[in-house]
Amino acid sequence: MKNITLLGINSKFVHTNLAIRYIKKMIEQVEGYNLTMVESSINNQLPNIIREVIESKPEILLVSTYIWNREFVFKIIVELKKINPNLKIYLGGPEVSYNAAEVMETYSEVDGIIEGEGEKIITNLLQKEEKDVLGLYYRDEKNKDDIKFNGHETPIENLDIIPFPYENWELMENKGKIFYYESTRGCPFRCSYCMSSIEKSVRSFSLPRVKRDLMTFLDAGVNLVKFVDRTFNLKKDHYIEVWKFLIENYRPNTTFHFEISADLFDDEVIEFLTTVPKELFQFEIGVQTINDRTMKLIRRKNDLEKLSKNVVAIKDNIHLHLDLIAGLPKEDFETFKSSFNYVYDLKPEMIQLGFLKILRGTEISGQIEEFDYKYMGFPPYEVISNDDITYEELLKLKDVEEVLDFYYNSGDFIKSVDYLINNFYSSPFEFYLDLADFYEEKDHFKVSHKKLAIFNFLVDFYNEKKFGDGERKTRFIEYLKFDYINLGKPGKYPEWFISSKDRDHYHEVVEKLVEESKFKNNRQGFKNTEMEEFDIDIFTGERKKTKLLFIYEGKETKIQEC
Numbered sequence: 001m002k003n004i005t006l007l008g009i010n011s012k013f014v015h016t017n018l019a020i021r022y023i024k025k026m027i028e029q030v031e032g033y034n035l036t037m038v039e040s041s042i043n044n045q046l047p048n049i050i051r052e053v054i055e056s057k058p059e060i061l062l063v064s065t066y067i068w069n070r071e072f073v074f075k076i077i078v079e080l081k082k083i084n085p086n087l088k089i090y091l092g093g094p095e096v097s098y099n100a101a102e103v104m105e106t107y108s109e110v111d112g113i114i115e116g117e118g119e120k121i122i123t124n125l126l127q128k129e130e131k132d133v134l135g136l137y138y139r140d141e142k143n144k145d146d147i148k149f150n151g152h153e154t155p156i157e158n159l160d161i162i163p164f165p166y167e168n169w170e171l172m173e174n175k176g177k178i179f180y181y182e183s184t185r186g187c188p189f190r191c192s193y194c195m196s197s198i199e200k201s202v203r204s205f206s207l208p209r210v211k212r213d214l215m216t217f218l219d220a221g222v223n224l225v226k227f228v229d230r231t232f233n234l235k236k237d238h239y240i241e242v243w244k245f246l247i248e249n250y251r252p253n254t255t256f257h258f259e260i261s262a263d264l265f266d267d268e269v270i271e272f273l274t275t276v277p278k279e280l281f282q283f284e285i286g287v288q289t290i291n292d293r294t295m296k297l298i299r300r301k302n303d304l305e306k307l308s309k310n311v312v313a314i315k316d317n318i319h320l321h322l323d324l325i326a327g328l329p330k331e332d333f334e335t336f337k338s339s340f341n342y343v344y345d346l347k348p349e350m351i352q353l354g355f356l357k358i359l360r361g362t363e364i365s366g367q368i369e370e371f372d373y374k375y376m377g378f379p380p381y382e383v384i385s386n387d388d389i390t391y392e393e394l395l396k397l398k399d400v401e402e403v404l405d406f407y408y409n410s411g412d413f414i415k416s417v418d419y420l421i422n423n424f425y426s427s428p429f430e431f432y433l434d435l436a437d438f439y440e441e442k443d444h445f446k447v448s449h450k451k452l453a454i455f456n457f458l459v460d461f462y463n464e465k466k467f468g469d470g471e472r473k474t475r476f477i478e479y480l481k482f483d484y485i486n487l488g489k490p491g492k493y494p495e496w497f498i499s500s501k502d503r504d505h506y507h508e509v510v511e512k513l514v515e516e517s518k519f520k521n522n523r524q525g526f527k528n529t530e531m532e533e534f535d536i537d538i539f540t541g542e543r544k545k546t547k548l549l550f551i552y553e554g555k556e557t558k559i560q561e562c
Helices: 018-027 046-055 070-083 100-106 118-125 168-173 207-220 236-248 267-273 292-297 304-314 333-345 391-409 416-424 428-441 451-465 471-486 503-515 522-527
Strands: 002-010 033-041 060-064 088-092 112-114 136-139 147-149 178-181 224-227 255-260 281-288 319-326 350-355 383-385 529-534 546-553 556-561
Touching (some): 018 060, 018 118, 046 070, 070 088, 100 112, 100 136, 100 147, 112 118, 207 236, 236 267, 304 319, 319 333, 333 391, 383 391, 391 428, 416 451, 428 451, 451 471, 471 529, 503 529, 522 529
Parallel strands (some): 002 060, 224 255, 255 281, 281 319
Antiparallel strands (some): 112 136, 136 147, 529 546, 546 556
């Protein structure tokens, strides 16, 4: 019996590696192998990962290689070969598939590289000689510097032959992790920057198979299942059936995340989506840019009017992430502002401001000279500049990305930031750019900050910009007070927070809640509520005193006037 170890190094502890689980399940169907799965993250120490691999006593090591773990992987395999020169090491994954020969020439420790779908290729590798395996780069037996390749392996036609990747016990024991899942492979679109555009056909697992898999997740009660289908809503008869199944078998604590194109939905689908239970679905929508010239160059087409209409229609009950990419061809600093403002005005739960990466194998990796791209020579190969945007401008956008996370994506500044944008700025982008400049001037980016400090910095920003005292300042502080209390029971009140709470009335309200059995006793009532009086009606802006009761129920805060 040969010992095989599968190594997956994730970018975060909460992630799960889908690839090595698929491979493990496929090898289990081949006799003669003992399997060990070593899964870690880039936050672990290299010696710890090396030790765990060596203790599994592998004769063959299979490693899943990506942008986020590439440098880790190469450091690890060099040390592993020192410890065990006879260990056979095979790599797979997008970070080695498109320059396999170059990788093997650079790293003599690599015995082979899988190009394509590993499930089929590795199964063949374990049952045949290397020279007979398609999709495999390997070394000639007599001359190890001679890299051989037998040609490409065809994609797996019947995806159902690939077993469900997860064990029931790991689902039950790790409910808080992110479990990746796919119901289709491939993508018909040709976005020039995307690895998925390389395989243009789309294959699907059968619906009965998908439903069985999803029921396993539901029965285990996991928190988040993230579909890795590149565009989930391609085939209506497929995706609608999946969604109907999830609604019919709804579990309140399980959420399913999908990457979708919002402008593909027709009116029937939109009407259906408005019936989805809140928190059941998350949609990630790649807008990337609204610049017509850029969209044509990257082979992407967005029906912006339909996209915005559909987003507005479903955002009340579906958690939405909208994506932008800075550094695309012919997207300069000014046109990027328009893309940012378009997405911001749709008010999704999260705006993901990403930066173009020049990935091997993509069309854009062959257009470096055409657009004068400069990019980092190490993962994640992020763009430094091109002929339309400078390094300094991209750094500005990096700063905007960070304050956007603080003051928008956090969901902590619901009222106060809107007040500032609507009253003192011509657009959302101008506000975040101004705030980013303030953070940079004050050196706030150089250290991490607690939540209270981020609130305090916004007050400092208001004062520094001299937006005004009197009514303007009153309104800003009242909205900020609301945002602060809305987060949860305050443990500490900042200096700018002057409480106007009617304590006697607060006691009466809590006692009534206890009488109504909302809480067991007064102590629990005070612990899970807060009351505050405001000089304005927070929801209408009318100038009148308003008392609000905040009831904290898990992640949600319920608010009622009293």
